[in-house]
Amino acid sequence: MSVSAATDPMLPRRYRVRKTWKELADVSTMELEALEGQSMAFQPGQFNMLYAFGVGEVAISISGDPAEEGKLVHTIRDVGAVSGALASVSDGDMIGVRGPFGSAWPVAEQTGRHIVFVAGGLGLAPLRPAIYHVLNNRDQYAGLTVVYGSRSPHDLLYAEEVRGWKSRFDTEIEVTVDHAEPGWTGQVGVVTVPLDRALAGNNGAEVSAFVCGPEIMMRFSVMSLKAAGVSEDKIWISMERNMKCAIGFCGHCQFGGDFICRDGPVFRHDHVAKLINRKEV
Ligand SMILES: Cc1cc2nc3c(=O)[nH]c(=O)nc-3n(C[C@H](O)[C@H](O)[C@H](O)COP(=O)(O)OP(=O)(O)OC[C@H]3O[C@@H](n4cnc5c(N)ncnc54)[C@H](O)[C@@H]3O)c2cc1C
Ligand code: FES
Incomplete structure (x- = not known):
């Protein structure tokens, strides 16, 4: 045809x-x-x-x-x-x-659950549409936590909008930077510190988590989520590789047995857990 x-x-x-x-x-x-x-x-x-x-x-x-x-x-x-x-x-x-x-964050399918977003650097951009969905339909979810980390206060993306999310009474927004600058009064340190704190106050069995950022940051965030009792089939991550055709044809974005353009970029963590620790894939 x-x-x-x-x-x-x-x-x-x-x-x-x-x-x-x-x-x-x-x-x-x-x-x-x-x-x-x-x-x-x-x-x-x-x-x-x-x-x-x-x-x-x-x-x-x-x-x-x-x-x-x-x-x-x-x-x-x-x-x-x-x-x-x-x-x-x-x-x-x-x-x-x-x-x-590509695939999507299955956030609309997680109604009734506590939604946790973990973003590192520019990873907040691919997560933002899912955050909007939860904010727009907040009454359908048990909770909303966003943990966002960047290198420095100057690297915080959508900073004013994030402040707006924080000012809502029905959200928990944690922002941290690796390196503080003069005038920064917020948190300093890696995302897992506020993530662990936020998870401590919640039942991990009720959490669905969406994680996007550098691979090392995603690895440690997933470890925190699992330690807090979040089931691996309730954790999703987004992967990046160089792309050419974007329709599963050229093989440029091959990732194990998957093509990231067609089967990803969003993967349920248990589907890719074995691959993300291996540099060569
Ligand atoms: C599914 C997906 C979603 C993406 N979303 C965004 C987005 O919202 N905003 C954004 O700015 N970028 C995003 N990217 C990354 C973006 O595609 C790359 O930065 C871009 O391809 C770089 O191309 P270039 O020709 O400008 O640079 P190049 O000259 O090709 O590369 C410059 C540097 O960037 C590195 N690089 C190139 N492509 C990638 C990649 N895909 N992942 C990681 N490093 C790469 C190279 O190794 C090199 O060090 C996404 C990538 C994918 C696969
Ligand atoms: S970019 Fe061609 S197969 Fe994914």
Whole structure:
């Protein structure tokens, strides 16, 4: 069966940058609108392939609110040629978009449970759509804890928004930094310290946890969660590898027997536990 241009997953669609702003020195957020008019429905945790015309294409998580149809939001750190081109677009610029691709944080299926999000650095961006979902439907969940860590106060993503979450009476938000700076009055240390404290006040059997950040941070967070009695089949993590096709075709993102673009990026921890400790996969 032939695939039409409109449905070909390899064909980027043109999107206009409605607005863009700097989050941190090397991180920008862009809000996109489809030129063809069709909005993109997505699930929390999914990603798009963003194409900077003439430069190249990279995988970037969708970081906006899934309930806000017609508003596609991405947060990008400038680490190389393509992400650098995308992080420096201006309002009105065009980029190409393919997606959405990949698996999702199954947060909508965890109603009635205490939801714990653990984010490290830019890992808050892929988690934010799931956090929005719980905030928007807070009465359906027993509890909401967000533990967020960054290198320094200057590296805290969405800092004002996180303060807003903290000011709600129905959330527990813990923010910590590896290295303090003058004026910082918050917590200092790795995420597992506030995570362990937050878990101590809860029944681990009632917790569903979603973890995203550097692999070492995810490993230690999972150890804390398991030590607190959180079942391994109630812990999800998100994996990153270089991607090319994003549709399970080229093999670039192979991870053991899985392709991260197709079977991930969100995996239930017990599915990948054996692999994440091995550097070569
Ligand atoms: C599913 C998924 C979701 C992602 N979501 C986001 C996001 O929301 N925001 C964001 O800024 N980035 C995200 N990334 C990472 C992003 O795709 C890479 O930073 C990007 O591909 C770098 O491309 P480049 O050409 O700019 O840099 P390159 O020149 O290709 O690389 C520059 C440096 O970044 C490293 N790098 C390249 N790709 C990756 C990768 N996938 N993971 C880790 N390190 C990499 C390289 O080893 C090198 O050290 C995501 C990646 C995946 C797979
Ligand atoms: S990027 Fe091609 S198989 Fe995943």
